[in-house]
Amino acid sequence: VHAVNQVCNFKTRSNIDPEAIKKGLNSLLPDDILVRDAGYVPFEFHARYSAKSKVYEYRILNQEDPDVFMRKYLWYIRTPLDLKVIAECLGLLLGRNDFSSFRSSGSGNMDPVRSIMRAELHGTEPGLLRVIIKADGFLRHMVRNIVGTVVEAGKGRISSHGFEKIFESRDRQSAGIKAPPQGLFLMDVQY
Structure with a gap:
């Protein structure tokens, strides 16, 4: 996990x-x-605790060949992804919802309800994808669990309707894998 704009x-x-x-x-x-x-x-x-919102970005390299120089800063996925399905799944996250399906066991008794103001997929250059999520707060591993699950959808293993069912189930066991840490960046904290 990386931070571009961490505050202490x-x-x-x-x-x-x-x-x-x-x-x-x-x-x-x-x-x-x-x-x-x-x-x-x-x-x-x-x-x-004074933060009003945070913005995370998760970077994925989706192409035939890996980038050996950037491997510490993104998740390399060779399998072609369906970007339309990923974008549809991300759109389902918007609003105030229970994110129990994407929480990690280390979240404890923390309230799983969060407000997502932005959840988008951007392709900035051939093969480089960025998932950007802005929320009023995040649960432990929430972004990585969301990204892992939308990647499963992008691979055709889950439909956007299936993603919606996973989201509504509030069951972490029904969701996809947790994306690896190296692609995650804290981009901004707003006060």
Whole structure:
């Protein structure tokens, strides 16, 4: 799992300038992590619980040959996918619904009802597909479980009607596989 725009916060009594904190953190972090900005927030702000919505993107390479340089950043699927069926399935997710069919066992007693404002399939170049989902919150592995199930539909193993039945069943066991983690990106958190 990757993050393009992850937000974190902490409370401190230090008077260190936020720009100095940013530079200090970047000098200590590994090369694949970068602090882009630092600043003051209200005392009651919480990076996770103050979020109004989040946007995730899942990347799939759907072509004959893999891309060895991008393999850590996408799910490679050789089998041709029916993009129309995938888009239809994603459209069924819109609105306020119970996402129990796509929750992971680690979700605990968390309320499975979420509001999906956007669920789209984009093809940006030959073979590269992007599933974009925006919601007011997500359950553990929810995006990966959704993507795994819509890919099953795209392979012809599930119809869009079958996907709808899985969604309505509220049963994780009826849904498809969980997509691998390397294709998932947290793109934005909105407050």
